[in-house]
Amino acid sequence: MPVADLPKTELHLHLEGAAPPEFMAGLAAEKGVDLSAVIEDGMYVYTDFPHFLQTYEAVSTVLQTPDDYRRLVEAVLRHSKSEGVIYTELFLAPTLTGTSLADWPAYLDAMEAGADAVPEVECRFISTAVRHLGADMARETAEATVAHLTPRLTGWGMGGNEALFSAAEFAPAFDIAREAGLGITTHAGEFGGPESVRESLDHLRPTRLGHGVRAIEDPALVDRIAAEGIVLEVNPGSNVMLGVYASLDDHPIDRLFRSGVPVTVSTDDPPYFHTSMRKEYADLARVFGWTRAEFDAINRVALNAAFCDAATRARLMTRFEEATV
Numbered sequence: 001m002p003v004a005d006l007p008k009t010e011l012h013l014h015l016e017g018a019a020p021p022e023f024m025a026g027l028a029a030e031k032g033v034d035l036s037a038v039i040e041d042g043m044y045v046y047t048d049f050p051h052f053l054q055t056y057e058a059v060s061t062v063l064q065t066p067d068d069y070r071r072l073v074e075a076v077l078r079h080s081k082s083e084g085v086i087y088t089e090l091f092l093a094p095t096l097t098g099t100s101l102a103d104w105p106a107y108l109d110a111m112e113a114g115a116d117a118v119p120e121v122e123c124r125f126i127s128t129a130v131r132h133l134g135a136d137m138a139r140e141t142a143e144a145t146v147a148h149l150t151p152r153l154t155g156w157g158m159g160g161n162e163a164l165f166s167a168a169e170f171a172p173a174f175d176i177a178r179e180a181g182l183g184i185t186t187h188a189g190e191f192g193g194p195e196s197v198r199e200s201l202d203h204l205r206p207t208r209l210g211h212g213v214r215a216i217e218d219p220a221l222v223d224r225i226a227a228e229g230i231v232l233e234v235n236p237g238s239n240v241m242l243g244v245y246a247s248l249d250d251h252p253i254d255r256l257f258r259s260g261v262p263v264t265v266s267t268d269d270p271p272y273f274h275t276s277m278r279k280e281y282a283d284l285a286r287v288f289g290w291t292r293a294e295f296d297a298i299n300r301v302a303l304n305a306a307f308c309d310a311a312t313r314a315r316l317m318t319r320f321e322e323a324t325v
């Protein structure tokens with residue numbers, strides 16, 4: 001079996017960033033919105049990072065109602081299924097849906113319905129704060145999140161511009177989520193260096209880090225992450241497309257893995273980065289010589305770090321092991 005066909009667990013996937021271009025083009029056509037400048041030949045187009053953000057924003061404006069989000073979740077999970085993903089966690093951003101946080105419950109309920117339509121992919125949701133909107137908005141987002149928990153909403157995290165604000169300012173928001181029993185992750189160590197990772201670990205106390213790859217620049221930090229068992233949600237294709245590393249050959253995922261750091265593999269915003277889970281697996285096999293043993297190891301790490309209950313984890317592990325025998 002080619003490694004790209006193995007069953008996969010994905011922990012780091014932004015809902016809007018995973019939107020299949022053909023789905024968004026269809027939704028835009030229904031609404032009479034012209035996206036021809038940003039979707040060409042079934043691909044999102046952009047020239048550099050600022051243009052990427054503009055394209056992302058232009059596409060996201062088409063998502064207007066709870067029902068649009070229901071259909072989006074269904075489209076994303078159908079795509080995940082086609083990539084051989086058996087378990088995925090989707091980052092949701094309550095500040096991006098509707099006109100205020102008061103609209104959030106209706107959107108989340110619609111997204112649950114979208115996930116119900118694709119039972120073949122076990123799915124959980126991670127509510128996220130947007131770092132560059134500041135600590136007050138993060139706290140309000142956490143409060144809105146814990147006030148309306150649904151069966152799949154099991155995690156809390158933070159994305160956005162890592163260069164803004166100190167991690168410590170966001171501790172109150174993370175405390176609210178942790179006290180409500182949510183699993184905790186945060187983006188760090190993507191554009192920020194080891195200090196950003198260390199601050200996030202100290203103040204936000206996540207069990208996982210989104211990216212975290214730049215920890216490699218500090219051997220003591222690598223040792224700490226390995227010793228504490230902090231799981232890295234690594235997105236190699238995303239890092240290369242956004243210029244964190246010049247090429248996959250330069251990417252530290254293999255060195256982190258060999259150092260005993262629990263690493264996993266995800267796609268972040270796959271159609272924007274012209275990647276997919278199959279492509280990530282194939283690329284890692286080609287560049288680092290990863291075989292089934294490495295992919296089995298990272299998938300076990302991912303399932304053990306998943307924000308799901310013990311019974312679901314056990315069922316998934318069985319499904320995974322049966323498929324890999």
Ligand SMILES: [Zn+2]
Pocket residue numbers: 012014159187210268
């Ligand atoms: Zn991300």
